[in-house]
Amino acid sequence: MKTHFLLPNTCKKIGWLLFIPSFLASLFLSISNLSVDKYWVVNVFAIIDSNILGPNKYFSVTSNSIVDEVMLFGLIIGGILIGFSKLKIEDEFTSKIRYESLVWATYLNYGLVLFFTLFIYGVSYFNVLFFNTFTLLLFFIIRFHYLIYKLNKTANDDE
Numbered sequence: 001m002k003t004h005f006l007l008p009n010t011c012k013k014i015g016w017l018l019f020i021p022s023f024l025a026s027l028f029l030s031i032s033n034l035s036v037d038k039y040w041v042v043n044v045f046a047i048i049d050s051n052i053l054g055p056n057k058y059f060s061v062t063s064n065s066i067v068d069e070v071m072l073f074g075l076i077i078g079g080i081l082i083g084f085s086k087l088k089i090e091d092e093f094t095s096k097i098r099y100e101s102l103v104w105a106t107y108l109n110y111g112l113v114l115f116f117t118l119f120i121y122g123v124s125y126f127n128v129l130f131f132n133t134f135t136l137l138l139f140f141i142i143r144f145h146y147l148i149y150k151l152n153k154t155a156n157d158d159e
Contacts, residue, residue: 007085015081022074023138029071030127036067072133079137083144097147105139 029036044064049057087094109132116128 005084006090007081009086009088011081012085015078015085018074019078019082022071022078026071026075037065039065040067041065075134076137079134079141083137083141087148098144101144101147102140104143105136108139109136
């Protein structure tokens, strides 16, 4: 079976190495309410740099902590590598499970976003938006691998 748009199976290991530390660090920083603004500060190029008290600067170099950007890159790239890498045995049924898991994760993710939009306000809502950038991938990965696990378990039980 020809699989379109899927990455090689070896990318999955790299994805886990990126995703797990980034997820744990993001969760820890979110729960502990630590500020990372003074760590890993570098000069970065910004298309728009907006300050609360100052004017917007366009196409400028600014000093910024890149901890949150690095964690988000690890979450998104790791999640894509995990979720969209081929399994060792990829067939039509696996493709069906992959598709249904992606649809299910999309419904769940945006249902939760709508729920949180109704009931969470202020600065806390920014946490919802931050986590929303990777929760679709997280829900997809969990659902897909759970269904593959169940499929393998029933196949092994039949033998």
